[in-house]
Amino acid sequence: MPGHVFLLEGVPGTGKTTIATQFLIEGSHAGEKCLYITLSETDAELRAGAASHGWTIDDKITIFELVPPESILDPTHQQSLLYASDIELVETIKSIVDVFEKVKPRRVVLDSLSEIRLLAQSSLKYRRQLLALKHFFSRHAATVLLLDDRTADVSDKTVHSVVHGVIQLEELTPNYGAERRRVRISKYRGTRFRGGFHDMSIQTGGVVVFPRLRAFEHRTAFSRAQLSSGIEGLDALLGGGIEQGTSTLLLGPAGTGKSLFSLQFVKAALGRGEKAAMFVFDEELGLLFERARPLGYDLEEMRARGVLHIEQVDAAELTPGEFAHRVCTIVVEGGVSSVVIDSLNGYQAAMPDEASLVLHIHELLQYLNRQGANTFLTVAQHGLVGDMQAPVDLTYLADTVILLRYFEAVAHVRRAVSIIKKRAGPHEKTIREYRIAEGGLAIGPPLEQFVGVLSGVPTFVGNVNPSTTKSDRSVAHS
Numbered sequence: 001m002p003g004h005v006f007l008l009e010g011v012p013g014t015g016k017t018t019i020a021t022q023f024l025i026e027g028s029h030a031g032e033k034c035l036y037i038t039l040s041e042t043d044a045e046l047r048a049g050a051a052s053h054g055w056t057i058d059d060k061i062t063i064f065e066l067v068p069p070e071s072i073l074d075p076t077h078q079q080s081l082l083y084a085s086d087i088e089l090v091e092t093i094k095s096i097v098d099v100f101e102k103v104k105p106r107r108v109v110l111d112s113l114s115e116i117r118l119l120a121q122s123s124l125k126y127r128r129q130l131l132a133l134k135h136f137f138s139r140h141a142a143t144v145l146l147l148d149d150r151t152a153d154v155s156d157k158t159v160h161s162v163v164h165g166v167i168q169l170e171e172l173t174p175n176y177g178a179e180r181r182r183v184r185i186s187k188y189r190g191t192r193f194r195g196g197f198h199d200m201s202i203q204t205g206g207v208v209v210f211p212r213l214r215a216f217e218h219r220t221a222f223s224r225a226q227l228s229s230g231i232e233g234l235d236a237l238l239g240g241g242i243e244q245g246t247s248t249l250l251l252g253p254a255g256t257g258k259s260l261f262s263l264q265f266v267k268a269a270l271g272r273g274e275k276a277a278m279f280v281f282d283e284e285l286g287l288l289f290e291r292a293r294p295l296g297y298d299l300e301e302m303r304a305r306g307v308l309h310i311e312q313v314d315a316a317e318l319t320p321g322e323f324a325h326r327v328c329t330i331v332v333e334g335g336v337s338s339v340v341i342d343s344l345n346g347y348q349a350a351m352p353d354e355a356s357l358v359l360h361i362h363e364l365l366q367y368l369n370r371q372g373a374n375t376f377l378t379v380a381q382h383g384l385v386g387d388m389q390a391p392v393d394l395t396y397l398a399d400t401v402i403l404l405r406y407f408e409a410v411a412h413v414r415r416a417v418s419i420i421k422k423r424a425g426p427h428e429k430t431i432r433e434y435r436i437a438e439g440g441l442a443i444g445p446p447l448e449q450f451v452g453v454l455s456g457v458p459t460f461v462g463n464v465n466p467s468t469t470k471s472d473r474s475v476a477h478s
Contacts, residue, residue, distance in 0.1 A: 002106075003133050003141045007113075007159050009148040010169030014181060015202050016147045018039065019169075021050050021057075022110040022206045023145055027058040027107040035105035036063045037096055039115040053205055061417065066092060089119040094130060097136060098208045105440065107138065111147040115160060116162035123158055132160050164189050170197070177316030183209055199321025207351050210321035213328070215366030222372030224424075233443025234261075236428055237417065242400060243424040244337075247365045247375040249394060252404030256415055259283070261402065262340045263297045264441055265376055269338040270307050276310040276338040277330045281346020285312050296440040309334060315349040320360050323347070331373050339368060343378040350394055362397055367391070369399075399423040407453045409460065417443070417455050421443040 007015055043063045050057050058064065092115075100108065113130075128171035137144045148159060160166050166187040172180040182197045190445060200209040215450060228241045235241050242248060248265070250258040266276040278299075289299050309330055313323065326408035330336050341347060348357055361377075368375045376475040377398065381390045395401050401421040407414055418431040429454050430446035447453055449462025 002143045003138065003144060003253060004164035005137060005144040005162070006034055006165045006167065007146050007148060007163040008167045008169070009150050009159075011171065012149050014169035014171045015200070015207050016149070016169060017046070017049060017111065018053070018202055019207050020111060020145055020147055021046065021053075021055065023056050024061050024109060025050070025057075028058055030269055031245065032060065033103060034061045034107045034109075035103045036061060036109045036111070037066055037099065037102065038063065038111045039092075040112055041064045055206075060469075062099075062103045064095075066095055078175065089116070089125075089129070092119060093133070096133070098132065100136075100142075102139070104140070107141060108142050108144045109147065110144065112205040112461075113148040114151050123156065127158050127162070130159060132176075134162055160187060163187075165191075169200075180319050181397075182319075182321075198317040200324060201319065208322075210319070210325040212321065213324050213363045213367055215363050215370060218367055220369045220372055225474070226425075227272070227334075227374070228268060229265055230271060231264060231441055231443055233432060233434075234264070234417075234441070237419050237424060237430070237432060237443070238400070239419075239425050239427040243376060244374060245369045245372045246399035246424055247377065247397070248400040248402060249367060249398035250376065250378045250402050250404065251381060251390065251395070253381050253383055253406065253457050256404035256406065257441070258380070258404060260292075260295065260436060260441060261299075261377040261404070261417075262342060262378060263292060263295075263299075265374070266302075266308065266338055266340060267297060267440075269374070270302060274337050275307050275326070276302075276340070277334065277336045278340040278342065279311060279313050280342050280411040281313050281315055281349075282343055283312075285310065286411070294438060295436065296438075308339055309336065312345070315346050320347075320356075324360060324364050330366065331368060331371055336373065338374045338376070340376045341378070344382055344392065344394065345380050357392055358394065358397070361394060363396060400427075400458075403454075405456070407456050407458050409450065409458060416447060418454070 008019060014448050020036070024036060027276055036046065041049075042064055046063055047057055086257065096110070110133075116129060117126050120129055134144075145161065146163065165185070168184045168186055170182050170184070172182070174180065181200050181202065183200045184197050185193045185195065194211055194214070196212050198209055198212050200207055222245060226241045226246050227244055235397045242265070250261050252258055262278075268276065268277050292299050299308065299310060303310055303326050327341075328341060331339065346360070347361075365375055377394070379390050379392070379394065383389070398421070400419065400423070403420045405416045405418075407416055415434055415436075416431050417434050419427040419429075428446075430448070431450075432446055433444040435442045435444075447458075449460060450458040451461055452458040
């Protein structure tokens with residue numbers, strides 16, 4: 001909001017100078033005169049920092065170095081408390097006023113308040129000087145950004161009560177991976193704002209903020225049609241298929257084919273003339289391409305045709321907010337109707353806080369559902385057979401849950417699939433065996449002659465005879 005004073009605070013390294021420079025660069029592009037008053041960095045340092053982002057500080061931006069007078073190096077002056085506290089503070093404020101009246105800028109950055117706070121020495125004198133500067137800038141309708149590195153007492157809210165708005169920057173350092181930065185608006189007089197923390201990153205070209213996703217703000221009209229998976233047996237389990245604008249959770253231990261099931265849904269979507277996107281956390285893309293091709297899923301060819309967006313996500317480098325922003329952008333701008341996140345185990349590594357993970361996933365799924373997109377998430381459970389646990393329970397968030405299991409029968413390890421939840425309509429309650437073979441997935445008839453399949457060690461209760469054993473115990477291609 002123009003004509004007001006704002007506070008931008010954060011410890012060193014959180015991006016204050018970058019944001020401040022970006023603020024003035026935008027003003028310069030709009031034809032406004034801008035002034036950067038620096039008490040800590042030099043003109044050369046500021047220009048070098050701008051150049052690292054590809055910016056040029058033109059003649060519309062004036063950089064004023066407010067440095068202590070050279071006489072402060074004189075030992076006789078250093079011994080004078082009167083000079084160090086009172087005279088230098090008066091000279092500093094006078095210099096700020098003089099350069100402002102000379103440049104007459106529309107945008108001002110004052111970097112940083114910590115120097116003025118040290119010169120003021122007392123909270124009363126500091127507050128009075130800030131109020132005087134605020135009224136001076138307001139009379140000239142200038143928009144001012146005050147920078148504070150919070151090196152003093154962080155509990156001191158003197159500036160917070162004076163300014164029109166407060167922007168707080170934070171940097172988090174995980175045990176492994178890149179640092180995480182986030183921003184929060186804690187005050188903005190007379191204006192509604194999105195509270196809470198929002199992920200941000202410093203990239204070449206400036207600071208990019210990824211606002212916290214709020215699904216209820218977005219809704220797109222679409223027809224909730226039933227969509228086939230492309231496999232008759234799987235559609236039978238699903239009660240005819242999945243409904244458009246729903247989320248599907250593929251749950252099972254490692255190696256059961258969760259990624260393969262998601263690829264089948266992607267293939268079916270492309271067959272309908274739609275576009276799809278895959279965000280792969282756990283597997284190297286080259287290996288995924290080689291593994292999927294013999295099974296009938298040529299991902300490289302799909303990507304070359306422009307119908308499949310696929311990318312590998314580094315959980316150690318990407319913040320959850322940036323990931324959600326990337327997914328939403330692909331869906332809206334790329335016209336994508338099916339999204340695969342493989343897997344949530346990798347996504348969890350980017351956000352160890354389980355409570356935050358659930359909230360992030362909830363908002364992301366709600367957003368994608370409201371856009372009419374189908375979302376497929378894979379979760380690897382711990383263990384192989386018997387009682388297994390997922391690292392995070394998201395079964396209540398997904399609209400459909402497909403459960404994959406290993407089971408042992410006749411000295412062979414086999415695989416079974418079942419639908420344990422489907423919000424959008426009825427589904428088959430049976431358990432079916434499936435095989436991963438050349439050409440993709442093969443879903444067999446219901447395993448009616450076994451009990452205890454989900455335990456991993458079932459009991460065969462059918463009729464054993466030479467004419468039926470083979471067909472009863474093997475999967476039939478559909």
